[in-house]
Amino acid sequence: MTSDAGAPQQELPGMARAGVAQSRAKAAATRERRLVEAEPAERDPIARVLVDVGPAHLDRVFDYVVPAAMDAEARPGVRVKVRFAGKEADGFLLERTATSDHTGRLQNLRRVVSGEAVLAPEIAALAAEVAERYAGTRTDVLRLAVPPRHATVEKEEPLARVEVRSDPAEAAAAWADHEHGGAFLRRLAQGAAPRAVWNPPPGAAWPQLLAHAALTARGGVVLCLPDHKDVARVSAALTALAGPDSHAVLTADTGPARRYRAFLSVARGARRIVVGTRAAAFAPVHDLALVAIWDDGDDLHAEPRAPYPHTREVLLLRAEAARAAVLIGGMSRSVEADHVVRAGWAHDLLPTRAAVRAVRVEVAGASDFDLARDPLARASRMPRQVHDLIRDALAVGPVLVSTPRRGYAASLACERCRTPARCAACAGPLAQTGPTTPPSCRWCGTAEPAWRCGTCGHRGLRAPVVGESRTAEELGRSFPGAAVRISGGEHVLTEVPDRPGIVVATPGAEPVAVGGYAGVVVLDTWLSLARTDLRTDEEAVRRWSAAIALARPGGRAVLVGDPAHPALQALVRWDPAGFAAREADQRREAHLPPASRLATITGSPGAVDDVLVLLEAPEGAEILGPVPIDEETCRVVVRVPRARGSALSQSLGAVQRSRAARKLDPVRIQVDPPSLD
Structure with missing residues (x-):
């Protein structure tokens, strides 16, 4: 009896699950039938998605x-669900x-x-331009441009619109150290579209200068x-000039809710000024009047995800379409800005000579002259002047x-004969x-407490390259x-007191000193000039000038x-424009960007060969390679004159x-990569 009575009870859960599944299937079929039989909207019934x-x-x-x-909700720019390929x-909705058709x-x-x-219409058009410029897809660009939806944030009370303006006299005084600063601000205030490269x-308190320019513009910025460190400095400058509600901050590290809240405040027109990192270039500000980028030579402006657009190029495309003002700023100047x-x-847009001095x-x-004063200056890492x-x-x-290296002693050599010290186990x-x-050993981690030089037998070690520690x-x-403090690696200081x-x-981890540094040593x-890269000298100047820029007026470097x-x-001359022009001339002689347009094609040898067979290269194109990257990957560089960059x-x-369409092995295509290493 027990077993007979228990049998149906053991089958009930499975039967219940089957019934639930059948009910859900019927409900889905009913919804599908109703959707198919639904009457189309009377006006503009076709949605382009x-x-x-x-x-x-x-x-x-x-x-x-x-x-x-769905007629009322199905507006251009909204997110929708559709049936595509059976899923x-x-x-x-565009x-x-x-x-x-x-x-x-x-x-x-x-x-x-x-x-x-x-998704504003101008951002959809920009995404199409960026996708074409970088040989990518619009959906990949829009993943960078539009943050993921946060339903709870959408239900919040919308922020009130805040109108902020700069004090013309205060802005002019802040920009007085620049020869044409006043003219640039006047043009912005008139609603014109001046375009400048600013050093x-x-x-200089560049965050304050950037904030004044943003507040002066008559429209979206x-x-x-x-x-995030630079974003925080500019945000603080805007807050000091116009209050905390004067702008929206768009960065990836603020979290999904805060980022989407800031995005909606811009899309709804409540904030006209946006401060942020790469993704802020696509912010849907209303009535765009000014786009600005600081330190465009920093590789953080290059998007690491397909189609790998650069913030500077995105902003220039956007400014051209909107006829907006442009400000490309930095303590140094990139060859692209030149x-x-x-x-x-x-x-x-350059400073006066008095300000430079x-x-x-x-x-x-x-x-x-240095050797006459200090005979050991040639071998000294820190000469007497330091x-x-x-x-x-x-x-x-x-x-x-x-100092350009992290750690304590990044490399070691024999104290007597200068032979590099190597691991006995793996030669690392x-x-x-x-x-x-x-x-x-930096490769296998084996400790060598009793190391002996294999060349001369000496046991002493020296450190030809030392780190910040x-x-x-x-x-x-x-x-x-x-007091000595360290900023680098996982412990980066943001600010130090004025004492x-x-x-x-290390480069990029220099904290800001309240009131500026009295002295700067590089x-x-x-070591920075020894890198083998397309931008070695340009990158070195960029990093050094960023450190020197933290000095106070009257300081030394x-x-x-x-x-x-x-x-x-x-x-020494503080001539970023002249140095960039020199670099650009050398690039032009070598047929390198920005005088030409480059594209790299990286993948398996077979896939790369297939691309080259299909590629209808423009007239004058040069194909360099393939060059092996590792055992399974190679790379080809395609170079064309700049005028044929769009065709490429x-x-x-x-x-x-x-x-x-043929479902072949993927390849990685990068147009104008930031560097060729």
């Missing part, structure tokens, strides 16, 4: 019918039309996800910065010491992580009364290196679509 699907050959608009029940897919039967929209119009003097000045598309920059190196500057500057404020390079730790240790011994002390930092410049090197000489991008896009 960009469906979020991956393959490049499907990067086009598809037509769907708008049911009458439900996401998409953006526009409504009365008719369709499709001769067959059209499916209905399945659902309007939200009535919030998050402020060392010690987009300010793009390399990282190109737009040479082409006459933009003008120089406010910070004295010099080089401590092995010139004849110690003199640090001693004098510590009497009045903090000192910044910039030895390094030292601290003053009390034994040397160990060893540098701080040496400075602590040389200046025992000074005597030494800050040792060590081991030879010393670079340790070869006084005759053009990069160091450019900093279009040809590469056509190849991507053709290969995607």
